[in-house]
Amino acid sequence: MDQGKTRVLFVCMGNICRSPAAECVMRTLVAKAGRSAQVEIGSAGTIGMHAGELPDARMRAAALKRGYALTSRARKFTAEDFAAYDLILTMDEENRRNVLALAKTEEDRARVRAFCEFCERHDDEEVPDPYYGGPQGFEHVLDLLEDGCRGILESLRERK
Template sequence: MVCTGNICRSPTAHGVLEKLVADAGLAGRVQVDSAGTHGYHVGEPPDGRSQAHAARRGYDLSAQRARQLVAQDFTAFDLVLVMDGSNERAARALCPPAQRHKLRRLTEFCTRHRDAEVPDPYYGGGAGFEHVLDLVEDACAGVLAALGAAGGGRPAR
């Protein structure tokens, strides 16, 4: 899961998919991680608002710490899921050409929502964080379904 600073959207998606994977009994087979395209917040926990909104829905983000996306992530993981066009461009610049098929937008996996991007809630209010959760829950359910269809088993980011 990849967003800009790895403190709002990508940790939320990380926490949601991690819980869905665990609930499906796949925790030993599917690895979930998150990173940011920029190193603004490396080592910091997720934004407190992200944590609070996620906790209300049963997701614990407290153990996560921000890190920056690196080129090796594209070989280590089967999927690198970005939140928006800006993140996609930044990730594509790091991505080895042979791994470009792994780079996708998280919203491609949505089944109920039609948003093309997961918007950054950082400068907004609580409704933005709730909208992120709505999109992320929808998309992560789609990711889990896709992993099941593909046989799962390798790490996914």
């Protein structure tokens, strides 16, 4: 791994709603902070069902209203991601269990954190999956992602 960069991976189930939105929110905050050269950001899902697809159209529309253009393509999380990323952030407990099931070492497990640990304004313990809900679910997810990504960026500042 490149010692000059911190690599952050966001993980949800299908990599079409929460994690690609988190990736874009984080990328935007990192760019605004002038840290793009120091932070690499990606996203993945615990299932491969949507591999190669753009994020969900409803999430793209909600994010675009806030100035985020979601363009990443879905991919499945793999055991190799433990070596490629310093911080692996899961959106809910099921995602966390699925990611940890692929961990081979304590070092791998130590890279995995719950996304909501970094939220400062919201008390949610998980980022809910908005896929089967209405528009308000996507807005709530984006509120959580903006909050948590600010907290992550602050924690990265403290590391350096």
